[in-house]
Amino acid sequence: MGMVRWEPGARERLQAAAMDLYISRGYEKTTAADIAQAVGLTERTFFRHFADKREVLFSGQELLEQAILEALAAAPQGAAPLDMVASALSALAAFFPVERRVHSRRRQTIISANPALQERELLKMAGLAAVVAAALRARGVSGSTATLAAESGVTVFSVAFGKWIAEGEERSFLDIQREVLGELLAMTAGAA
Amino acid sequence: MGMVRWEPGARERLQAAAMDLYISRGYEKTTAADIAQAVGLTERTFFRHFADKREVLFSGQELLEQAILEALAAAPQGAAPLDMVASALSALAAFFPVERRVHSRRRQTIISANPALQERELLKMAGLAAVVAAALRARGVSGSTATLAAESGVTVFSVAFGKWIAEGEERSFLDIQREVLGELLAMTAGAA
């Protein structure tokens, strides 16, 4: 139990401190130096861990992409594009267990209040859609159909996420997502 | 014909100069001062016209929103959500006549090369989707179905836009958009 030069988990502590400050003071009124100072580090160190002030709220993307790719790889050969997307969506649900709902809600509150953060979130979602579309194309789905299926998947995910974090909502992410996918199918089936 | 204190159309001249510089030097290597100087203005004046360096590439959004709202208002009462969306999409096609294809292509080349610009574009698209969704809700479409229909509309628009500016493409924006909407319907109809 000697003096350690630096506590481990700097990245995680920075993320936690950022969320707290973004909530208490607001995102724009919080400087990178504020966040670093809150955990005993320097501004320079903050930017070593995160490319910019927004990125501190958006990590873990790689894990989602990996889960998506595994789910798509496991889908039966010759499955319909939207069925493959549905498999990927089910795989994502594992990342949103009940225990995470409070954290997700806090995080979304911050993002909803700041256009700059919304931009970053949209870019991340677009990145997920691109990954899905590329995987579908690799499985033989035609170019634009792959994009349409992938974007539809992201839309279903986003709408389901919004419902999942709604106040008073009790159902699991998976159940909600299934319902939303059903709504999408009903909606498209109802057009002339 | 005396010396005027300032030439009219500052905004438009700044937009044109920005596109030229973003292409010749790259977006990141172009400063706001560069753009302003190119049209005989100061950096401070640039920021009076545009909230930030990205925004100079994204104006005219209001016109699109207005056209969308008019199209949705004109749609027959009780129409299916996706049919109303299709009306809105048709109205948008008027903004993309053949003459504009070269300009659109140049602009998209710049955006595609810069994540910061992609973020802004995604935010603008999300704004369009929100407008559509709100209008659908006002016409009695249920909350999540309205969002799903609106987002699907934006996806169709984006995919169609990408095809329209593709090298060698000759068809009208409207024709391409109709085709993409058909692909979307076929894709969703093919799921289990």
Place this chain on the structure above:
DNA sequence: GTCTATAGTGCGATAGAC
């Protein structure tokens, strides 16, 4: 770790149009 360029803001001054 320090140094620096750039983005973006706030405020006061100027000068013509109405």
Place this chain on the structure above:
DNA sequence: GTCTATCGCACTATAGAC
């Protein structure tokens, strides 16, 4: 006199370069 477009200057924070 008021309104609008512009300039000029000082300032902070971000982010990248050294």
